[in-house]
């Protein structure tokens with residue numbers, strides 16, 4: 001049984017094909033079929049974009065989806081994720097989209113589930129579909145949509161890398177596809193997941209020089225450990241050194257990406273809402289197509 005728990009679950013060839021399909025020939029909507037297996041969406045953490053785009057993608061692919069969040073399901077009574085998936089499967093779900101909390105490692109379900117699982121965010125571990133939709137958005141903006149040209153560019157990913165499952169999936173994806181991605185964060189958020197040869201710096205300006213675009217990440221306070229402090233002082237310090245504003249990007253003409261949700265006024269200045277080279281909503285639109293392709297690929 002194939003699952004998408006990590007970006008390393010897809011071959012380079014498959015990644016390039018999925019990107020091509022989702023950008024160049026997004027799958028057309030299908031007629032909703034009561035006999036196509038339903039998609040069970042189990043979310044143990046809040047979500048806006050990932051949840052709605054997967055639900056819409058399932059619908060476009062002719063499948064009904066059913067959503068269970070922790071609060072409105074028996075997960076809140078202590079029922080396990082395994083039991084939840086078994087019950088959904090007994091009702092006809094033939095595939096799952098799961099967002100796991102940090103306490104549950106999706107990889108532990110690898111040999112358990114008889115239906116494919118797509119990782120919709122796994123604690124602080126990985127978020128492969130976000131990295132894949134980001135990749136498709138970048139590739140779409142590359143001259144001639146050439147992989148070779150994309151490999152010659154430099155991209156930057158900046159923010160709270162330590163707690164970011166998006167950054168972790170990106171480290172693996174950049175390594176697999178030989179994309180030049182420079183990781184930037186304050187020293188205390190230097191991630192432990194970087195692979196050999198990957199660049200990290202705490203100097204944002206140095207990293208932005210010569211770059212084609214930048215992916216900005218949210219400060220994920222909800223994931224901070226009890227020993228990690230985030231007071232007024234740390235916020236001011238982060239904003240002054242790492243916030244992207246029109247001034248920081250002046251004359252650089254960089255593409256701007258962010259997986260959302262944005263903390264406006266923290267990692268992005270409010271004025272960046274109308275930044276001409278912002279791809280924030282292009283990412284969201286691409287997310288619908290990439291997730292349609294992924295559902296079609298994994299749920300046969």
Ligand code: NCD
Pocket residue numbers: 049050121127130165166217218220259260261
């Ligand atoms: C990200 C996530 O949930 O990991 N958001 C998303 O899926 N669009 C990033 C974040 O929460 O900051």
